Amino acid sequence: MIDQVLSLLVLLSLLVACAEAPPPPAESPPAGLAALYATDFLVGAALGGRVIRDEDSLSRALVVREYSTITPENVMKWEKIQPTADTYNWGPADDYVAFGEEHDLFIVGHTLVWHSQLSDYVKQITDPGAMRTALRQHIGAVAGRYAGRIDGWDVVNEALNDDGTYRESEFYRVLGEEYLTLAFRYAAEAAPDAQLYYNDYNMWNGEKRDGAIRMIEKIRADGGRVDGIGMQGHYGISGPTIDTIEAAIEAYAAAGLPVMFTELDVTVLPNPWDLEGAEVSQNFENAPDMNPYPESLPDSVQTALAIRYADLFRLFHRHRDKIERVTFWGTTDASSWLNGWPIRGRTNYPLLFDRKYRPKPAYDSVAAVAATPR
Ligand code: 9MR
Numbered sequence: 448m449i450d451q452v453l454s455l456l457v458l459l460s461l462l463v464a465c466a467e468a469p470p471p472p473a474e475s476p477p478a479g480l481a482a483l484y485a486t487d488f489l490v491g492a493a494l495g496g497r498v499i500r501d502e503d504s505l506s507r508a509l510v511v512r513e514y515s516t517i518t519p520e521n522v523m524k525w526e527k528i529q530p531t532a533d534t535y536n537w538g539p540a541d542d543y544v545a546f547g548e549e550h551d552l553f554i555v556g557h558t559l560v561w562h563s564q565l566s567d568y569v570k571q572i573t574d575p576g577a578m579r580t581a582l583r584q585h586i587g588a589v590a591g592r593y594a595g596r597i598d599g600w601d602v603v604n605e606a607l608n609d610d611g612t613y614r615e616s617e618f619y620r621v622l623g624e625e626y627l628t629l630a631f632r633y634a635a636e637a638a639p640d641a642q643l644y645y646n647d648y649n650m651w652n653g654e655k656r657d658g659a660i661r662m663i664e665k666i667r668a669d670g671g672r673v674d675g676i677g678m679q680g681h682y683g684i685s686g687p688t689i690d691t692i693e694a695a696i697e698a699y700a701a702a703g704l705p706v707m708f709t710e711l712d713v714t715v716l717p718n719p720w721d722l723e724g725a726e727v728s729q730n731f732e733n734a735p736d737m738n739p740y741p742e743s744l745p746d747s748v749q750t751a752l753a754i755r756y757a758d759l760f761r762l763f764h765r766h767r768d769k770i771e772r773v774t775f776w777g778t779t780d781a782s783s784w785l786n787g788w789p790i791r792g793r794t795n796y797p798l799l800f801d802r803k804y805r806p807k808p809a810y811d812s813v814a815a816v817a818a819t820p821r
Contacts, residue, residue, distance in 0.1 A: 481513060
């Protein structure tokens, strides 16, 4: 009898032990930066034409693995999507949106109203009524076509000078500041469910920052809906300082404007003119000392880039309650616009993936920031 009770006890303890046995190893956590920052903000990349046309399957795989949001680098710009008043070129934009939907990504539209890459027919308009019509037609057609599918639009891009005054764009010359409110009102009409953003470079600059806040307060007072600020984020290794970027994030948030970092990259090449930002009309002659790393990036610069990215992502993480998205301007160093600006034909290294699609030390440092208790 005692023996039977003992064996029953042994059997019972075995059953309990089995019940408490650790579960089989869980599947490894999802790879990629978006997963690492999933509770903080979306992370994504801009897609160039080759990626959108499915001519670069490695970049597509990289985007699907790493990111939760995409932006079209060029295919939705005015001159591409509506080259004349009555011609539309939907194909590449349709492919872009389909790719985002297929992979369940947050899809950004870029950009409805911008002075650059603007169709000639718009540049020729001088009559205010005709300009209002052109704006409404363009925004209505483009934002309307993707209503409910594009999650957020850069409605107006780069409307300000660095001192916070209005840029003398075609729109401004014909309509004055009225065009800003109209753009946001037409976008809200055409795509009522999309987030609507104002997007610009050098948004850390105090004068520009204050000008942007004044401008958006005016748009809002006049009945436009603005849901957030796009700080493009075309930065250098040592500037702008983390403190200046931080002050801007705080100022926008205090004005009721969540922040997206929309076009992040970090140039490592010489910049003797102290150019800041992304004024696309600036271009200069190439020379050997302007292109110091044509073959590969020295370790010291690779490390400096990794440290810069870690500093930026520590800042972003600290302000994750104010930041909704961080988008890199491109997928790999090979296709970055910074190989061609402000000097054509250079070899730059501004992103997290090298020319062979391999993660760089900067990638590891961004991933490590997500993994470290901060
Ligand atoms: O990355 C874009 C590049 O391929 C184009 O040639 C350039 C033309 O204007 O525009 C680049 O993207 C810009 C973006 O649309 C707005 N902010 C500045 C970006 C870099 O110039």
